[in-house]
Amino acid sequence: MIGLVDRALALNPSYARGWAISGLIRLYAGQSDLAIAHVETSMRLSPRERMGQPLTWMGTAYFFKRQFDEAASNLLLSIQDNPGFPPSYRVLAACYAHMGRLDEARAVVARLRAITPLVVPSDLLYSNPEDRELYLSGLRLAAGETA
Numbered sequence: 768m769i770g771l772v773d774r775a776l777a778l779n780p781s782y783a784r785g786w787a788i789s790g791l792i793r794l795y796a797g798q799s800d801l802a803i804a805h806v807e808t809s810m811r812l813s814p815r816e817r818m819g820q821p822l823t824w825m826g827t828a829y830f831f832k833r834q835f836d837e838a839a840s841n842l843l844l845s846i847q848d849n850p851g852f853p854p855s856y857r858v859l860a861a862c863y864a865h866m867g868r869l870d871e872a873r874a875v876v877a878r879l880r881a882i883t884p885l886v887v888p889s890d891l892l893y894s895n896p897e898d899r900e901l902y903l904s905g906l907r908l909a910a911g912e913t914a
Contacts (some may be wrong), residue, residue, distance in 0.1 A: 784813075790803070790805035790809060790825075793805055797895030802828040807825070822855075823845040823852065826858055826859070838859075842862065851882060853882050856876075859875050864905040
């Protein structure tokens with residue numbers, strides 16, 4: 768998919784949706800820096816139209832880079848934009864847990880449970896094992912799980 772989106776962007780570098788899709792694909796591929804750059808390009812090209820959940824994607828990429836303050840900032844904005852999107856809450860809870868802010872992490876999990884009973888998902892698309900482990904360990908800690 769990376770090759771296809773790169774070709775689309777080479778043919779039309781002003782394709783905001785293409786940059787957004789590329790950012791999401793790069794996030795899943797473990798390329799956090801490129802994910803952030805591509806999502807930012809998408810938002811710059813089309814500032815009024817949000818394609819997908821760009822703030823969640825950027826927050827997740829910053830989370831994987833272990834820039835937890837920047838991640839939390841983006842994730843809080845994402846929740847403000849779309850309060851019913853569970854992935855934003857999951858990454859924010861994991862982020863707070865890794866920051867040692869367990870009370871806030873547990874409060875985010877409580878808000879997440881008001882949206883969905885599924886706190887720790889089993890179907891992750893992140894290909895980088897370190898990213899998956901960082902995410903899952905933080906989310907389990909926030910949810911109060913020991914395993």
